[in-house]
Amino acid sequence: MSRSxxxxxxxxxMPKGRIFEESLVFLEQAGLKVTQDLKDTRKLIIPVEDSHxxxxxxxxxxxxxxxxYGVADVGVVGKDVxxxxxxxxxxxxxxxxxxxxxxxxxxxxxSPSEYPRVATKYPRIASRYFREQGQQVEVIKLNGSVELAPxxxxxxxxxxxxxxxxxxxxxxxxxxxxxxxxxxxxxxxRASYRMKSEAVDDIAQKFLQVIPKSPAGKR
Amino acid sequence: MAKPxxxxxxxxxxxxxxxxxxxxxxxxxxxxxxxxxxGYEEITTPSLEYFDTVGAACVTxxxxxxxxxxxxxxxxxxRPEMTAPIARVVxxxxxxxxxxxxxxxxxxxxxxxxxxxxxxxxxxxxxxxLIGEASVDGDAEAIALAVACLQAAQVPSxxxxxxxxxxxxxxxxxxxxxxxxHTQFRAYLHDRDYVGYRQLVESLxxxxxxxxxxxxxxxxxxxxxxIAEAHELTINGKAxxxxxxxxxxxxALEAYGVTDHLLLDFNLFxxxxxxxxxxxEGYSADLGSPLLGGGRYDTLLEQFGRPxxxxxxxxxxxxxxxxxxxxxTRTEQxxxxxxxxxxxxxxxxxxxxxxxxxxxxxxxxxxxxxxxxSLSNQAQDEIMILTAEEGEV
Numbered sequence: 275m276s277r278s279x280x281x282x283x284x285x286x287x288m289p290k291g292r293i294f295e296e297s298l299v300f301l302e303q304a305g306l307k308v309t310q311d312l313k314d315t316r317k318l319i320i321p322v323e324d325s326h327x328x329x330x331x332x333x334x335x336x337x338x339x340x341x342x343y344g345v346a347d348v349g350v351v352g353k354d355v356x357x358x359x360x361x362x363x364x365x366x367x368x369x370x371x372x373x374x375x376x377x378x379x380x381x382x383x384x385s386p387s388e389y390p391r392v393a394t395k396y397p398r399i400a401s402r403y404f405r406e407q408g409q410q411v412e413v414i415k416l417n418g419s420v421e422l423a424p425x426x427x428x429x430x431x432x433x434x435x436x437x438x439x440x441x442x443x444x445x446x447x448x449x450x451x452x453x454x455x456x457x458x459x460x461x462x463x464r465a466s467y468r469m470k471s472e473a474v475d476d477i478a479q480k481f482l483q484v485i486p487k488s489p490a491g492k493r
Numbered sequence: 494m495a496k497p498x499x500x501x502x503x504x505x506x507x508x509x510x511x512x513x514x515x516x517x518x519x520x521x522x523x524x525x526x527x528x529x530x531x532g533y534e535e536i537t538t539p540s541l542e543y544f545d546t547v548g549a550a551c552v553t554x555x556x557x558x559x560x561x562x563x564x565x566x567x568x569x570x571x572r573p574e575m576t577a578p579i580a581r582v583v584x585x586x587x588x589x590x591x592x593x594x595x596x597x598x599x600x601x602x603x604x605x606x607x608x609x610x611x612x613x614x615x616x617x618x619x620x621x622x623l624i625g626e627a628s629v630d631g632d633a634e635a636i637a638l639a640v641a642c643l644q645a646a647q648v649p650s651x652x653x654x655x656x657x658x659x660x661x662x663x664x665x666x667x668x669x670x671x672x673x674x675h676t677q678f679r680a681y682l683h684d685r686d687y688v689g690y691r692q693l694v695e696s697l698x699x700x701x702x703x704x705x706x707x708x709x710x711x712x713x714x715x716x717x718x719x720i721a722e723a724h725e726l727t728i729n730g731k732a733x734x735x736x737x738x739x740x741x742x743x744x745a746l747e748a749y750g751v752t753d754h755l756l757l758d759f760n761l762f763x764x765x766x767x768x769x770x771x772x773x774e775g776y777s778a779d780l781g782s783p784l785l786g787g788g789r790y791d792t793l794l795e796q797f798g799r800p801x802x803x804x805x806x807x808x809x810x811x812x813x814x815x816x817x818x819x820x821x822t823r824t825e826q827x828x829x830x831x832x833x834x835x836x837x838x839x840x841x842x843x844x845x846x847x848x849x850x851x852x853x854x855x856x857x858x859x860x861x862x863x864x865x866x867s868l869s870n871q872a873q874d875e876i877m878i879l880t881a882e883e884g885e886v
Contacts, residue, residue, distance in 0.1 A: 344781020364685045368692070459688055464783060465776040468654050468756065471714065 281326045281473040284466075287346035289334035289355075293372035293458050297350050300371055303484040304477075326473060338363055338461060347466035348474060353456045354435050358396045364462040366478050370486050372458035374437040378403075378451040381424050384431065393423035394433035403433065403453050421445040505606045505614025513814075515821045517617065520646055520813060521599050524619045527645040531638055533597040533621050538578035540601075544568040550577035550796050553766045557604040559614075571603035576767075576805060577793065579622050584797035592625025592801055599810075613811060620787075620807030624794065627802035629738060632771045632789060633745035635804045639775060639785055640751040642808060647818045650778040653754055654714070656761025657739055657771050658788075660723065663732025664710060668703045682762040687711055713759035717743055717752075723759050735770075742771060767793045773806070777816040784812050827874045828852055831859040833881035840879050 288297060302308045307322050320329040330346050337351040338361035349363075352372055356365065376399060378392075390411045394400040397415045404411045414429055421441055423429040435456055436442060436449060460481055462474050502508070509517065525535070542548065544560060548570045559571040572578055575598050583594055599619045606612040621638060623631050636653060643651050661682065669675050674697065681690040694707045706726045713719050713726075720743065723736045739757065746752050763772045763786070772788030787806025794801045828847050832840035837858075844854040857868070859878065868876050 342781065344779075362685070365688045368688045463781050464685070465778075465781050468652055468714070468758070468774075468776050469650075469778050471756075 281476055282470040283326050284470060284473045285328045285330060285346045287330045287332050287337045287340045287349035289337050289351055290331050291334050293352055296371045300369060304480040341461050341463050344463045344465055347470055348460060348462045348477060350458060351461060352458055356459060358398050364467050365459050366462050367460040367481055369458045369460060369481060374435045374456045376453040376456055377436045377449045378431055378433055379442055379447045379449050380431040382448050387430055391429035392431045392433055393420055393429035395420055396433055400433040421447060505612060507613055516814060519819060519821050520817060521619060523645050524642050527641050528597045528621055533595040536596045536598055538582060540571055541569045542572050542578055544570050547577045547581060550793060553764055554604060559603050559605055573604050574602050575600055575618060575620055576622060580794045581797050583624050584794055584799035588799060594624045597621040617810035618807040619810055620805060622803060622805035624803040625801050629742040629745055631804050632742050633749060635787060635806055636746060636773055637749040637751050639806050640754050646813055648777050648816050649818055651754060651775055652756055653773050653775045654756050654758040654761055655773045656758045657735040658768050659731045659735035660759050663729040663735060664727045667727055667729035668707060710760050715756060719757045763788060780812055780816050782812060784809060825853060828854045829869045829874050830856045830877045831868050832879040833859050835881055836879040
């Protein structure tokens with residue numbers, strides 16, 4: 275840490291929730307001090323002693339917002355959130371963790387209705403995807419339990435992230451179309467990327483050391 | 494939308510209250526002082542412009558333009574920036590004025606916001622345009638003046654990143670033959686999605702060396718040493734020429750003595766379509782967004798009929814306001830004269846005399862129940878009370 279302490283202070287926004295545990299392991303592997311405080315997720319701002327780093331724990335969808343406005347210099351966040359939020363940030367690294375797929379799913383006997391409806395937590399991604407497919411659909415924004423929508427007749431299809439597919443199976447749904455693959459990314463604020471370039475490069479370099487080398491072709 | 498409540502303003506519009514406006518005006522006057530010393534003259538242009546002329550010239554902002562119809566049925570826009578209107582003036586009303594022309598502006602511009610309701614859709618810029626100067630000395634002047642402006646505005650810590658649009662273009666031209674993939678690369682750079690960029694590099698059939706060079710673009714930011722690194726990366730004529738331009742620009746900027754505030758950034762990518770050469774962006778510590786942006790636009794003026802090279806920049810005044818250490822404290826002692834009805838003439842005479850000497854004077858009628866403290870809202874004010882003459886009621 276002796277070298278790092280000469281660097282400018284860096285605030286890192288970390289996502290609570292789905293990719294939090296995996297991200298912590300990743301930080302530890304990258305040689306960053308992960309204190310007990312960080313694992314105790316009730317605290318929201320966690321300074322790291324003897325270091326130039328400070329962590330903010332945020333709701334995943336808010337991570338790009340914190341970074342765009344510069345209250346956090348860098349952030350760790352899923353590509354799903356980046357695609358949905360369309361924030362003006364630098365996307366520096368694919369950390370190759372938190373892997374899942376953005377899928378269209380529905381009941382096995384699905385056939386499109388005259389006025390198709392799609393339920394999702396990701397209205398922008400869903401709208402963009404169906405538009406590209408040349409389909410006009412009504413997108414219904416839900417905040418959770420999206421799998422419920424086809425079962426109770428709210429929508430014929432859903433757009434959601436799928437990792438093992440277990441939740442879909444348990445609800446009798448099947449994957450219909452593959453939209454894209456999702457992994458966790460390191461993002462940076464536009465000004466921090468230049469004003470604190472050494473500190474940002476330092477953390478990117480540390481992360482780069484532990485990124486699992488993926489087989490060629492897998493994105 | 495529901496009927497607006499009485500206190501509401503259209504989305505993104507703001508009131509500026511006296512305290513903020515005082516600071517804003519102070520900043521403007523400081524910048525005006527600096528810019529005028531470099532021989533720039535102030536210009537204003539209309540708030541409304543035709544979409545077909547000025548609108549077409551800044552087409553990258555189209556999605557954020559406020560569009561209206563005038564009485565004749567033409568589409569007009571609230572100006573989203575000032576460079577295109579100035580290009581219009583220089584090509585028409587100023588057609589006879591020999592180049593180079595140095596103009597500056599302090600103006601409000603309009604860009605509609607979609608995401609956050611509170612983000613300003615009308616904001617203030619101070620900017621300069623140097624028209625008719627094709628050499629790197631012109632670019633250097635613009636950048637050095639930008640540095641001078643930020644110094645005059647007492648921004649404690651700032652950097653200006655410099656890049657060149659032809660470097661990225663030339664490097665991609667040399668390695669990527671398929672124009673569609675070329676466009677894809679540019680889209681990733683535009684979105685600042687370096688992950689997507691790298692994945693695209695990996696997915697293409699390229700030699701190891703070509704791959705290495707495309708990846709190296711991502712690391713071409715830093716000091717003077719990056720010029721040699723950039724030179725090594727490409728043999729493409731356009732890109733090499735861009736590197737040479739940056740090298741001689743750096744020399745000129747060394748002569749200005751401002752390189753401590755500069756960094757080179759060969760992957761700097763501008764969102765404006767009209768830039769044709771050197772581009773730059775200014776950043777400050779503790780501010781998440783760029784403070785200023787500018788660059789060379791050698792083809793914009795010919796769209797208005799007077800081909801000429803040009804360069805310039807615009808400072809976002811709201812952001813400058815957030816990081817400046819200039820303060821505006823009201824130290825002057827105002828004079829408050831409260832007078833009884835029969836002493837009005839005397840009071841007003843005294844007030845006029847004091848104003849002649851440069852003082853701020855507030856006069857008011859003295860009413861029953863007034864106490865000294867209630868006559869002024871500022872503690873340092875001097876208060877003079879002219880009560881009714883004795884014997885009269």
